[in-house]
Amino acid sequence: AQSVTQLDSQVPVFEEAPVELRCNYSSSVSVYLFWYVQYPNQGLQLLLKYLSGSTLVKGINGFEAEFNKSQTSFHLRKPSVHISDTAEYFCAVSAYSGSARQLTFGSGTQLTVLP
């Protein structure tokens, strides 16, 4: 079964500083990769996704992520964060389980942007 590891449960960072949220997964065979964001008291929203092609994926709100097949990683980055980026971020991996794809979420990283 696929497993997804988000290495940091909490990341505090000052406003306008860069940030990287790390995500590693267990299987590199035919995976699709996603980052979702959850603002307080809301459901999850898609930030970006990697299906194929360029390994550098750009998403909404200035975020980007890089697919690294050899390291089975899909880290999320932003060069300069804002207070409004404070939220919980979830990495998710779609991989085959039997004959169907299953989406597995990581445990989440709480990003807190400090003034």
Add this chain to the structure above:
Amino acid sequence: EAQVTQNPRYLITVTGKKLTVTCSQNMNHEYMSWYRQDPGLGLRQIYYSMNVEVTDKGDVPEGYKVSRKEKRNFPLILESPSPNQTSLYFCASARRGDGTGELFFGEGSRLTVL
């Protein structure tokens, strides 16, 4: 407006009292799914449905039932709730269940079982 609507948003109940959390989507999506979110565990899939009348177990189906009689609705049923089902529940939908597309989430239903 495209959306996934869950009700109720908040519910406190007692052990053994049957309850249903409704979920409805207005995007004509084929795929729908239920997740529970617990601190430190992320989202875990309870049940999913690839289309009408087709449902299957996710990772944590014990104690839950679902049905998909219409494309837009996917209710989650707790026949005899227990305290370990206290959690934040999310319904989600996608155009297809092929794992490539965006999942659209409801705003969540916070359930407390006493």
